[in-house]
Amino acid sequence: MIGRADTTRKSAAFDDKKMDGQAHHGIVPTVCVTDLSALTEIERNVYDLVVRSYLAQFFEHAVFMQTRIEVSCVGERWTANGKTPVSAGWREVYAPHEDAPPQTAVDGETDDGKQTLPDMAQGDPAMCTACDTTSRSTKPSARFDEASLLTAMIDLHKFTTDPAAKARLKEGKGIGTSATRAGVIKDLRERGFLEIAKGTKNKLTSSASGRGLLNALPAPVKDPTMAGMFKIALDGVAGGQITYDQFVERNVAFITKVIAGLRTSSMNLPMAPAPACPKCAMGRLRRIAGNDGHFWGCSNFKADPKCSASYPDRDGAPDFTPKLKPKSKGFGFKKVGAM
Ligand SMILES: [Zn+2]
Structure with a gap:
């Protein structure tokens, strides 16, 4: 099998462009001959995996046919999607026997989760050998929270x-x-x-x-x-x-x-009714999460001229009751000119 390796192939493993001088790890093969009998079983298995991974990159791509089978059975149409191996390519290196088709995992699933389908032609007969029904109900996908939204x-x-x-x-x-x-x-x-x-x-x-x-x-x-x-x-x-x-x-x-x-286009933006800003009358007040809880600020806070009106939040609504002792200069409560 090693004889079929094409050493002129240069896989992505030989591309260090993205390393850009950064520190990285690698396994460099040497020409030293190892006495495999001196290794423990675990060591031999690791060695075997390294050898196969290294060897695999000198083999051709594995080729599959994307297969979709449609079967008509008692008046119902059944479909199956999967892939049909054409040539094993590098997978041969991992297959336990030479020239054996790529081995599939349990239930005919390959390691990328797609089932392996037999080579079939249009009109091939198929026999339904077993039938089974499972009763299941669907569940809506869970709502995002901040953490899962970040992950998404x-x-x-x-x-x-x-x-x-x-x-x-x-x-x-x-x-x-x-x-x-x-x-x-x-x-x-x-x-x-x-x-x-x-x-x-x-x-x-x-x-x-x-x-x-x-x-x-x-x-x-x-x-x-x-x-x-x-x-x-x-x-x-x-x-x-x-x-x-x-x-x-x-x-x-x-x-x-x-x-x-x-x-x-007819854009329909159902905005939540936002109270008008009593200070500038042009802006709308928006509920903002501040460091010390929510407060209401004017949407014109970045406009020119800007409006820095801000009101405390009381049960989800702006509290317009004037503060008796404004903390700072109390803009937002200052009277602007004659009204
Ligand atoms: Zn305003």
Whole structure:
């Protein structure tokens, strides 16, 4: 079998581009001849695994056929998806016997979770040998809390079926960084797009305005695939396949198209009735989670001129009762000109 190894193949193991001078570990094969009989069984097994892993990269890719079988049985249509091995490739190195087809795990499942299906042709007869019914009920998926939502942002590849985007998102650990992900969730809560689900302590749910925004946005914008495609495009810039200007141009075109679509679409954003700001009358008061509990601040806090009105929270509503002794200069309670 070793004779069939093609030593001219250079697998990803020989690519140190991404190491970028960083410290890393590796096993370097030597030409020393080992006395295998001197090893314990465990040592021999480890040695065997290392040898096989090293050897496998000099073999061809394993080839499978994506197979879908449809069977008609007593008037019902049954389908099975799986793969049919064509050539074992590197898997041969792990197979216990030479020229044996790749071994499958229990219940005909291969190690990637797909079942192995026999080689079949259109019209082949099939015999139904056993029939079994199982009664099960479905359960809605659990609501996110902050921790599981953070994990979902890292595991964003699980939420797209596009193979390229999936691979890139997995490699890049999803969206955001450990420094920014929590901030994204905090922003969404402060802007009222996410809220604590009723009857729970910390489970999150989208608010009516959050769902309104999602419904208004075109599909690609809210599809995690987009984040993967974006990363792939940025790789293209880094690798020199497209220029920075082309990248910006492409995105400007895309964003322009999205905005043009939004302008003419009927957007329905059911905003929670936010009280008007009594100070500037233009802004709306929003409930904000502060370090010492919630308070209400004006949405014009960054506008020009800015409004820094802020009111204490009392049972989920702004408390307009004037404080007797304003702590600082008490802006927010100061009278602005003649009204
Ligand atoms: Zn205001």
